[in-house]
Amino acid sequence: MSLQTEINRRRTFAVIAHPDAGKTTLTEKLLLFGGAIHIAGAVKSNKIRKTATSDWMEIEKQRGISVATSVMGFEYKNYKINILDTPGHQDFAEDTYRTLTAVDSVIIVVDTAKGVETQTRKLMEVCRMRKTPVMIFVNKMDREGKEPFELLDELEKELGINVRPLSWPINQGFSFKGVYNIYKDNVELYTPNKQTISESIQLSDINNQELNKLVGDTDAEKLREDLELINGVYSEFDTEQYLAGDLAPVFFGSALNTFGVRELLDCFVEIAPSPRNTETLEREIDPHEENFSGFIFKIHANMDPNHRSCIAFVKICSGKFERNVNYRHVRHGKMMRFSSPTAFMAQKKETVDDAYAGDIIGLPDTGTFKIGDTLTSGEILHFKGLPSFSPEMFKYIENADPMKTKQLEKGINQLMDEGVAQLFVNQFNNRKIIGTVGQLQFEVIQYRLLHEYGAQCKWEPINLYKACWIESNNHTELENFKKRKAQFMAVDKEGRDVFLADSNYVMQMAQNDFKNIKFHFTSEF
Ligand code: G4P
Numbered sequence: 001m002s003l004q005t006e007i008n009r010r011r012t013f014a015v016i017a018h019p020d021a022g023k024t025t026l027t028e029k030l031l032l033f034g035g036a037i038h039i040a041g042a043v044k045s046n047k048i049r050k051t052a053t054s055d056w057m058e059i060e061k062q063r064g065i066s067v068a069t070s071v072m073g074f075e076y077k078n079y080k081i082n083i084l085d086t087p088g089h090q091d092f093a094e095d096t097y098r099t100l101t102a103v104d105s106v107i108i109v110v111d112t113a114k115g116v117e118t119q120t121r122k123l124m125e126v127c128r129m130r131k132t133p134v135m136i137f138v139n140k141m142d143r144e145g146k147e148p149f150e151l152l153d154e155l156e157k158e159l160g161i162n163v164r165p166l167s168w169p170i171n172q173g174f175s176f177k178g179v180y181n182i183y184k185d186n187v188e189l190y191t192p193n194k195q196t197i198s199e200s201i202q203l204s205d206i207n208n209q210e211l212n213k214l215v216g217d218t219d220a221e222k223l224r225e226d227l228e229l230i231n232g233v234y235s236e237f238d239t240e241q242y243l244a245g246d247l248a249p250v251f252f253g254s255a256l257n258t259f260g261v262r263e264l265l266d267c268f269v270e271i272a273p274s275p276r277n278t279e280t281l282e283r284e285i286d287p288h289e290e291n292f293s294g295f296i297f298k299i300h301a302n303m304d305p306n307h308r309s310c311i312a313f314v315k316i317c318s319g320k321f322e323r324n325v326n327y328r329h330v331r332h333g334k335m336m337r338f339s340s341p342t343a344f345m346a347q348k349k350e351t352v353d354d355a356y357a358g359d360i361i362g363l364p365d366t367g368t369f370k371i372g373d374t375l376t377s378g379e380i381l382h383f384k385g386l387p388s389f390s391p392e393m394f395k396y397i398e399n400a401d402p403m404k405t406k407q408l409e410k411g412i413n414q415l416m417d418e419g420v421a422q423l424f425v426n427q428f429n430n431r432k433i434i435g436t437v438g439q440l441q442f443e444v445i446q447y448r449l450l451h452e453y454g455a456q457c458k459w460e461p462i463n464l465y466k467a468c469w470i471e472s473n474n475h476t477e478l479e480n481f482k483k484r485k486a487q488f489m490a491v492d493k494e495g496r497d498v499f500l501a502d503s504n505y506v507m508q509m510a511q512n513d514f515k516n517i518k519f520h521f522t523s524e525f
Contacts, residue, residue, distance in 0.1 A: 003320060003356070007287050008274045010358030012082040012315075014099055017109035018117035022139040026109055026255040027072070027083060033265055034074030034081060070300065070313065071344035071360045079269045082344075082360055093122070093437045095298065097389060098371065098419060100126050102297040102315035102360065105133040105272045107264070108159075108248075109255070112138050112145030112172065116158035124159045129387075129522075131245035133273060136163065137264055142192060142254040144173035149229070152250065162247045164237045165230055167263055169252040170219050177215045179252050180206075180223055181263050182230070183237070187214060192257050239271050275358035278317040280374075281382040285318050287357035291377040292319040292327065294361075296369050299418040301448070310418070311342070312365040314375060317383070321355045330374040330381060338363050370417030388492070388523040391422055391435025394464040394500075395442060398431075400456035411453030415445055416493055424467060424490040424498050433490065433500070435467055465503050469496055469523055474516040481514050492523065 015030075017023040072083045084103055086096040100106065106127055108120060127134050136155060138148075146154070148169055155163050167188075170177040178190040186202045203211060206227055212220040241247035249267065253260015275287035285293055298313040314321075321327075326335040342362040343352040355361050363369070374381050399408050412432070416423045421442075422435040436442060442459060449455045467490070472478040481499075482489050488500045499519065501507040511519055 003290070004288055006080075006320075006356045007358060009078060010080045010082065010274055010356065011105070011269060011272050012084065012103055012275065012358045012360070013105045013107060013268075013272060014084040014086055014103045015107045015109060016086055016096070016100075016120070016123045018111075018114070018119040021109045021111040021114070021117070021120070022255045023086075023109050026107075026137060026139065026261065027085070029255050029258050029261045030081075030083065030265055031072060031074060032258070033262060034076040070298070071362075073344050073359070076265065077269060080358075081269070082358065084360065092440075093119075094389065094419065094421075096123065097126050097387065098297050100130065100132065101387075102313075103132065104274070104276050104358065105135070107268070108134055108136045109139050110136060110151075110155065112140050112151065112252075113143060115146055115151060115154045121158060124161070128160060128245070133242050133245050134161065134248045135242075135264070135268060135272070136248050136250045137255070137260070138169075138250060138252045139255050141169050141172045141179075141252050141260070142176050142190075142257055148172075148226075148252070155248070155250065159248070161245075162241070163250050164234050164247055165252075166237060166249045166267060167251045167253070167260060168223065168226055168230065170215050170223055176254075177219060179260050179263070180227065182227070183249075183263070183267050187211065188260065188263065189214060190254075190257070190259055242271060243273055275317070279384045281384060282380065285381070287318050289318040290320075291379065292321050293317045293374065293376040293379070293381055294321065295375070295383040296371055296373045299365060299369060299371060301418060310365040310367075310369075311362040312369040312373075314361050314363060316355055316357050316359050316361065318357050319377070320357075321359075321361060323351070323353045327375045328378050328380075329368065330376060331370075332368070336368075336375075340364060367414060371419040388422055389437075390466050390468055390521045392437050393439065393442075394433050394435050394462050394467070396431050396460040396462050397434045397445075398458050398460055400458040404453075404455045407453045408449065408455035408457060411449040411455050412445075412457075414453075415448060420445060420448075422467075423493050424500065426487075426500070427489045427491060428487045433462060433464075435464075463502050465501050466507060466521070467498050467500050468507075469520040470499050470517055471497070471520070472514075472517040477514060477516045481510075481517055485510070494523075496523070 015023050015027050070085050072085065074081050084099050086099050110116060110120065138151065152163050152165065166183040167179045167181050169179050176190055178188045180187055189201065201214065206224055237249060238247060242249060251260055251264045253264065255261060278285045294314040294316040296312045297315055300311045323341055324337055324339055326337050329336050340351050342349045343355055343359065349362065352361065374383055397412065399405055412423060424433045424435060426433060434445065446457055449457050485499060490498045490500055492498050499510065501510065
């Protein structure tokens with residue numbers, strides 16, 4: 001197969017959802033269709049969040065197990081599909097944000113009864129920022145839920161994106177009879193069954209009386225009315241708008257009952273984007289370029305003390321990656337060869353000889369990589385768009401063992417390179433502040449510093465509301481601001497100016513008083 005064909009047939013995406021909406025179940029069913037697994041219940045990685053939050057070692061152990069399921073590749077109808085898993089536990093939200101930088105599209109799962117929930121809203125913000133094309137799967141139609149038209153309105157309003165149903169439910173809950181596939185013009189009849197795949201019935205048109213025989217007169221009439229309304233209210237589905245990230249097609253179904261999943265997948269492979277262009281500081285990269293390029297979006301540490309290696313996950317942005325070929329590690333400015341790159345097929349991790357743009361490969365890492373690093377065939381490129389978000393929790397980190405200052409320093413730096421949390425150094429008192437999205441990271445850091453670096457840290461409270469990156473074209477105003485707020489000024493790991501606001505009020509006052517300064521809540525601007 002030519003390089004171009006290989007790249008065009010790739011579909012790399014993530015399934016995102018608020019916990020419990022059915023992400024794991026849907027992922028598993030997609031794998032079933034691809035023949036990648038044979039029994040339901042095989043994908044367990046997202047059960048992590050169901051352990052007590054305080055027991056993070058248990059969580060880490062499970063995260064270790066879930067390395068293999070971090071990326072799941074499979075073949076379906078001559079497409080090569082790569083699903084990127086995202087951590088279910090919200091304390092690892094930063095991981096999820098970064099994973100979203102490595103996908104070309106996203107499927108959002110929404111629970112029909114719960115509608116749009118907080119986590120979904122946040123993740124959608126990231127998709128909107130990056131103009132990532134999204135499809136929505138409304139799950140659990142076998143249960144009572146919100147009225148579908150109302151739910152569509154909610155999706156539009158809460159997710160800030162236009163929607164267009166491409167399938168439509170015939171009732172729901174106890175009287176759920178199936179869905180009408182608007183995209184293909186056929187009826188899928190529902191039989192509750194967790195393992196087998198439903199059969200579809202093609203209708204010449206919606207007025208065909210066959211429909212009445214299949215679902216009864218009342219439901220057939222209701223469906224016809226609904227479809228008329230849909231066609232009146234929503235314009236024709238436009239793939240270009242979907243690809244531009246402006247329009248989300250919506251499907252209804254029940255992942256648990258393997259219902260509505262095939263329609264989603266069939267439509268997905270047809271319309272979802274193959275690898276897209278990627279921005280770098282230097283130029284835009286076309287995935288079809290002959291030369292290889294890629295970036296590290298995730299580093300997964302193995303928590304097993306007897307086997308303390310990491311895996312760096314590389315998203316291939318262009319060309320073909322080959323085993324044992326020299327590639328340039330741009331930040332270090334040196335050439336490197338990889339003898340055991342791994343790819344992820346189904347749930348197995350295996351050594352591969354080559355991989356193409358769109359694929360994710362894992363490289364064994366002993367501290368050579370950090371998040372955002374670029375590998376290329378030789379060109380000097382720096383990929384953009386691996387944002388850090390303003391953390392939600394902050395603590396001072398202090399040395400608890402003066403004999404181990406160096407170790408602590410090294411440990412903190414490496415853990416930050418892995419993207420475990422963010423480090424800010426207060427410019428006023430030179431104290432180090434760690435910012436995270438959840439309490440768990442503090443425990444993870446403390447444990448890992450001790451066990452991997454022999455260093456001991458202790459945490460001290462700091463009252464902070466937000467950290468934001470500041471910039472301005474007006475040099476005098478910027479300097480003036482930094483002087484006025486000297487106690488609250490810090491730098492991040494890259495040396496960029498960060499303002500630490502201790503309350504929402506202070507934040508707003510600063511924005512009001514310094515109109516020429518831009519306050520950013522993500523590090524990419
Ligand atoms: P998540 O990864 O998004 O967190 O959700 P997950 O797939 O684990 O699903 C959450 C719960 O919702 C699971 O039940 C799952 O069986 C159920 N579920 C998923 N899809 C459907 C559906 O279409 N209909 C119905 N009725 N339920 C669905 P659980 O009891 O928490 O877990 P389990 O013991 O069944 O594994």
